[in-house]
Amino acid sequence: MGKLQGKVAVITGGTTGIGLATAQLFVKEGAHVFITGRRQKELDEAVKTIGHNVTGVQGDVANLADLDRLYEIVAKKGRIDIIFANAGYGEFAALGSITEEHFDGLFNTNVKGTLFTVQKAVPLLNDGASIILTGSVASAKGTPAFWVYGATKAAVRNFVGSWTVELKDRGIRSNVLSPGPTETPAVDQQPADAIAQMVSTIPMGRMGTPEEIAKAALFLASDDSSFVTGIELFVDGGRAQI
Incomplete structure (x- = not known):
């Protein structure tokens, strides 16, 4: 018997990286998983x-129509x-070069998307269900040109504190899973010097793997x-600890 035997899970952003690795692990542990993605081919x-x-x-x-x-x-x-509200993305832009498109894109996907992913799931959530949000080390660790993204993840962190109280009578748990730099296709597309700078601040001296993050998601x-x-x-x- 797997740890999620007979469970029903929803993972947004489940086509690559952390989302895909988590979906694979959840299925291995006995769950039926619904995954989402914007591009049909990758899905x-x-x-x-x-x-x-x-x-x-x-x-x-x-x-919101897609979520419905x-x-x-x-x-x-x-x-x-x-429910693993994992869909999101990061993008670098330094102070002085922030555009409205940059700001709106990040907040619409990372904050608005996360909020309504969970809100629209609530009527279907079992008592005792688990809500997991993908946060980021960027919410707690300043990184040049990456702070609008960090602000979106700080907002996500705030959601969990309130939902923990609001949903406690149904035994629904809410937690944030915050990876550091992780070897995903999205990270591979970022500037090499920016990634090298972040890796230099990691005590373990390397990026994480999607499989390592997935194991933490399984725990939650x-x-x-x-x-x-x-x-x-x-x-x-x-x-984020030093």
């Missing part, structure tokens, strides 16, 4: 990679036991963390 490839007990739903978390369509499909399972999703709520779990090689 189809992710579903094929996962192989079984997975449903792919194309959509953008910043688009997602939950119409998920509702056929009757409930949600785990499973009964192993049954008395854990309202926390920010850093999986960052020590970067």
